[in-house]
Amino acid sequence: MAMALDRYAASAPVTGGLPLLDEPGFWAAHLADLSDGIPAEAFGVDAADAGEALERLHDRAAWPVFTVPLAGDFAIVVHYNSGEEFTTTDYFLTHRDWPDSRAIVLASDDQDRIGPGLCWPELAALLPVPAKAAGVTDPHARLLLLLPVLGDADAPTEAVEAVAEALVAQGAPPDCEALAAQLLEGHPMWGAETWTYDADERSWICDGEHSPRQEPLGERLPVVQRSALGAALGGRSLEREGSRRK
Template identity: 65%
Template sequence: MRENRGMVMARHWYSSVPVVDGLPLLGEPGFWAAHLVDLYEGEPPEAFGVDAGDAGAMLDRLQDKSAWPMFTVPLEGGFSIVVHYNSGEEYTTTDYFLVSPGGADVVLASPDEDRIGPGLCWPELVAILRAPDGADGVTDPHARLLLLLPALGDSRVPEEAVGAVVEALIANGAPDECEALARQLLAGHPMWGAQPWSFDTDERSWICDSELSHRQSPLGDHLPPAERAALADCLNPGTVTGA
């Protein structure tokens, strides 16, 4: 089993690179086709209701080495999921961090050479679609769903998930006939695919049965009880049981 790096200060070096706020990009043509490009191999960008040229131009912007987009998805308790585009010398990856109010980070997913993922199961993703009242960042439920889809990898995604993704796609310009695209987007990132998860009722945390995932152990299993509970609750607000 690979070592679980757990809670790490993995984003500190971003302070020395050209990070920019990605929020204004969400409404621009081609964004979702570009952001989700790794998940829909074989489908044309037009499946999102956009021109292939717009999708290509947006992909160039997301991979710009001089401006790395960052998106903040606010959660309960002052936590957030931060999505960073990381454009190195050789390639661009999209890194997903669960960030605590104190600034410590959990690496949820990263399709770099280490292949860290999946970082979320479907019950967690659907539980955090609603942003906390008054929060800043990515607050629209449809945008939150689509933005976090690459970190998902769940072999027990329910049928209603397809409808949720279809609704999010249509709300962002896709044609009504996009069910096939939605199913493909839910199949998991090609780096890790769909994996089995189970809910540990004692730890109040979802556990992923994959050697590539940092979610093999309960979230914050090394933290004091109060901090561990807060960390678990931010991905499962108001719930203590799983399917």
């Protein structure tokens, strides 16, 4: 049973979102902000299916929540929140042993606009599924579900290829490279930003003014947990050539 994080009212009508992943218009709806101006047909669905899926995601009576399990007992929770005026989508980094109050906000498209929360090397490292994990376990679904958190001005060519492959796996036509490239331009609230790797802190740092990643991720965590988090996000092995070293 899905539970609301304690930053929401205990009575929040939270519901598990996994069944929605099989809805034909889900990806066109979930990625609507990133694909503005592109018709739903580019995702391999019609506008009616996309509209119906969007209504499900924005239902005030049922707030979908998705859990993307990571290594080391971490997870990213995607939480739709439909208030009286509008729906926002929040992305939290959590750990099995943390109280909700310690969840780290990676991105949120509310009025405060928080993001981006991941660079491409980190997102690519999150696609493999930990053993015996529960939640969103399909690598293609994991990539597309977390794509709004991404905002990386230096995403490589293989990023377009990976996103296109994920789209095709979820029903998009084979010639979807243009759609994949637009999705990688970043959420319109924060766009694509420059990231550098701080070797001393063992963390990627984002230059974006709205990014929560202007400081090392998890710098206040216990050493063991911070090390495990670094491993879950790919560690130093994914450092880009020429990135900053302090």
